[in-house]
Amino acid sequence: MKEARFRCHVARSLLLLLLIALLCCPLQVRASTFRDSLGRKVVLSAAPERIVSLAPSITEMIYFLGLDDRLVGVTRFSYFPEQAKEKARVGTYTDINLEKVVTLDPDLVIATADGNRKEDVEMLEEAGIPVYVVNPRRVGQILETIEAVGDICGIAHRARERVGSLRERVARVEEAVQGRSKPLVFLVINVKPLMSVNHSTTHHDIIELAGGRNLAQDQLVTYPRLSLEEVIRRRPEVIIISSMEKGGEHERARREWFRWTTIPAVQKERVHVISSDLIDRAAPRIVEGLEEMAKLIHPEIPWD
């Protein structure tokens, strides 16, 4: 008798354990681990519902993916799209107000490796907030990053679809410029002092994809300061000034170039201004920047 009762007890306990194990199972399955661009492990117990973006480019990605209703905080200068201005601000991307981030109670923070400070990321981690760090450099990597963000937010399918159309646009540009001569392009990212970009930048990748050669690609510094003399000596065929705002200052900067009449770009009146937002930000609009750039570098192609 006693033994039978004991056996029954054991069976009941085992059953209970099994039940508990079964109950726990779905929870364990739902908690998923991601690896960010720095190889850090990011563990999420569920698809994030309250996201804080620590850079304007990330904000643009989130809007592009249609996740704006989950976005609870953005940084200053997140002014695209227009609606992003209404989100709560957590400082500038180099100077994050951590207290503000924590008060927003996010279940995911997305940061960039080159803009945000490492210390800020570490502090947030210590506060128990998962931080996913992105670090796209080339145009292709930007598109992959958008997909990765979609992945981590549980909308992998939608992300692949939307990024797919961006990829098609990139491919169209690549196809159009293929086999054509590659003009020497001087990209001005700062007028005074005169600064350009070397081979390690997204800008360089855009120039290459758009069928041009980057005049400053051989420089050691990422954003080299070049002497005017050197630029004149290298005889760029196209000069493109990246500008923060329309007209005014940059129109003047554009006209300034016309003094240097021995530069081929000046002789052929190929000094242009491009909106810096389109090429400075590792965001979906980079494709638009690429298309703009290709039009400026290869005006002879009948773009539609």
Added chain:
Amino acid sequence: MGLRGARDQIVTPLRVLSIGIILSIVLAAVAFISLSMGPAKVSMGTILGWCAGMGSVDQTTSMILANIRLPRILLAGLVGFTLSLGGVVFQALLRNPLAEPFILGISSGAAIGAIAGIVLGLGFSVGVPLLSFISALATILLVLGISSRHGGLESSTLLLTGVIVNAFFTAVIMFFIATASDSRLHSMLFWLYGDLSQSKYIQFSLCLPLVLIVSGVIYLFSRHLNLIVGGEEPALQMGVEVELVKWVAFIGISLITGVVVAFSGIIGFVGLIVPHLMRMMLGPDHRLLIPASALGGAVFLVAADTVARMIISPSELPVGVITAFLGAPFFIYLLKRKGSQWNQD
């Protein structure tokens, strides 16, 4: 005035003239060497031919020489001339070996104007220089106004006021920099370190007449400056209109410093090193010291700017980095070897 060394004691017009000519030749030589240096290789022979208007020079080279290197050398020379002149005069008037043209707040005053211009998105050809010049002058008038409360300009009050105003404005500048958007930051920092990379003839020709007039007037006062260095009371007793000299010199120097700083940004150390260097070499008589310092300043800055252009070519450094980097160790070496002759007066 207990001067040591017979060589130092006699300042004859002939000596002033001969040293002036020697320094002018050095200046011409340095300018010529500077003209031949740059990322684009141009031989000395080509430049000689180009200077003489002979020989065939291709269009790119002549454009580089005429429109990039030459205006830059001219402006560098004029800026060095002005800053060094300002240094020697301020050191005498304030009877302080640490005085330099920026000590009364001209630099920070000009910087506020320039940075405000950059923040407002004004251009570097007119807007930024104009604002920086106006705010430099306003600052100097403010400092002089505060210090002249009791009728006269007292040197220690003036110095203290300058230091305080500088400190206050530096805080304002730091605020601007901390809140600046990335794109403006580079422009601000380069202006603050001094930068001659976008020199134009028009800047040189705007500054030149003003600098010549002011330095001429100052030179007329050089004997008075000798007496003021010995003490204001004795100078007064010897019939020097100390207050008049002070006001004219302060306003004059501030005016020309404000003008050149507006175009060049803040280039430190020139106004400190060159006058002391000249004092060590030529003695403390301002009749010789003023022209020697001014010409020496031109030589120094043309040379420093050449180094700034060449050292990480085809990239460039702000010239202010070079003046401090080369100037400070050299100055310490001289000071250690010869000692400052300041206390011998």
